Every structure is written in C-alpha cells, then in structure tokens.
Amino acid sequence: MTVVAVTGKGGTGKTILSSLLIHFISQKTTSVLAVDADPDSNLPDALGVAEIVGKTLGDIREVFQVSRDEMGTANKEQWLEGKIYGEVIVEADRFDLLVMGRPEGEGCYCFANNLLRGVLRRLMRHYDYIIIDSEAGLEHFSRKTIDSADYIVVVTDMSKKGLATAKRIKELSKELDLGFRDIFLVGNRIANKEAEKVIEEFADQIGMRILDFLPYDEKIAELDLRGEPVVNLPENSEYYQKVSRIADMIIQLHALAK
DSSP states (O other), rough: OOOEEESSSSTTTTTHHHHHHHHHHHHHOOOOOEEEOSSTHHHHHHHHHHGGOOOOHHHHHHHHHGGGHHHHTTTTHHHHHHIIIIOOOOEEESSSSEOOOOOSSOOOOOOHHHHHHHHHHHHEEEEEEEEEEEOSSSSSHHHTTTTTTTTEEEEEEEEEHHHHHHHHHHHHHHTTTTOOOEEEEEOOOOOOOHHHHHHHHHHHHHEEEEEEOOOOHHHHHHHHHOOOGGGGOOTTTTTHHHHHHHHHHHHHHHHOOO
C-alpha cells in the first residue's frame, strides 16, 4: 500500500494535481482509493464523478455523535466501518472515492475522530494506492490526520505564501516526527525558467526534492468555466503529460517499497 497526500497553500492547484494522479494511476490498477479531505470537496467535480457522491464522513460522524449512546455494547468500530463501506465509499469505473466532508454540529469530536482514524487505516489496507487531496494549510499536520501517508506532495505556485507554506510543512513533519518516507515539491503554473530557478534554490535550502514544474494551461481554465472535469485535458497537453510522468514515479516508488 502506498499513501500519497497532496497538500499546500489554498489555490495552488492541489485538486487538479490530485485528480490527474488518480486518473493516471487508476489506468494501471483498479486498486485505488481517492480521498477528498478538503472541506470544500472539489475532487469529485475534478474527476467527473460528482453525481455518484452520497454521504460524507462528516455526515456519518454527526450520526455517530447522536446515536453512539444508544448502541450499548455494540462494537462501535464495526458500526462505523459498516456505515463507511455501505454509505460513504462509492465506486467509480476504476477507483473508489471517499469524501471526508465537514461536521455541521457543535462540540468535541475527539472520540469519533479517533475511531474514524482507526477504521480508515483498516479500510486503506484493501487498496494498493490511496491518493489524498488534503485540505489547504497546516492544520491537518498538527492534528496528525494524514500521519499514515508515505509520501507528501506539496504544491506551490510562484507566491511567497505558497513557498512559506511548503517550508512550514517540511518543518512540521520533522517537529511532529510523522515519519513520511519523503516530501516532494511540485511547482504549479510556473511561467518561465527564472521562476523555476527561484523555486529550485528554495528547494535546495529546505532540502526538498522537486518532482516537476507544471506550466499554466489555459485549457484547465476553459474546462473549469464549462463545468467539465480536469481529467478531460487533451493528451497532447504539456500539463497532462508532465503529471503522467509524476504518476509513473509514484508507481515506481510503490514497486520499490514492496
């Protein structure tokens, strides 16, 4: 099993990269779980499967908070696992999809969160690849919600905030001793060689390996404007081809880890 979490500052293109990685990897194997961990839940639209999404983990957590006292001695993890498999995880043609969503109620969700984390770890063992479109920022690191990831792919644009977020993610992973196998950097919407050089120098300074630089692609904006999934990018697109190569790298890492 290989778990890849795609993260970074909001607006840098995490969901675009996540959806294309899922698209390419699922062409090689159907043992793929796509996880939308961003409360904005844009991954189903980017993949073109929004119509099959039902309940989210946030919905199940709300039900659990209300009904757990009525379960008595029932195995709460088995109840949650049944709910997740029966109502949350949905099947697309070549991958399964799980949408985290957000809780709507008030109060502490620590107990439910801990149970969910344990259940998810068990469920994830049934897949060869888990690709997580993480929420923006750093909170998921401090809460250790993606502490089971093998690889972190940080997406940055040419902004100072994007680079600052990448640096802080690198620092937090060390501070919290999360034990990722590696943390990579992807430059997105990079306009020229000068910008590439700036990001290369930055990556050298903080000790991060750059997977690739992705160009600005007008076709992505056009697809978004028409409400079409980003996986409909034409195959001759430079962006499409570069992410395909990144997906191949992840497949190679998975093979080496066996």
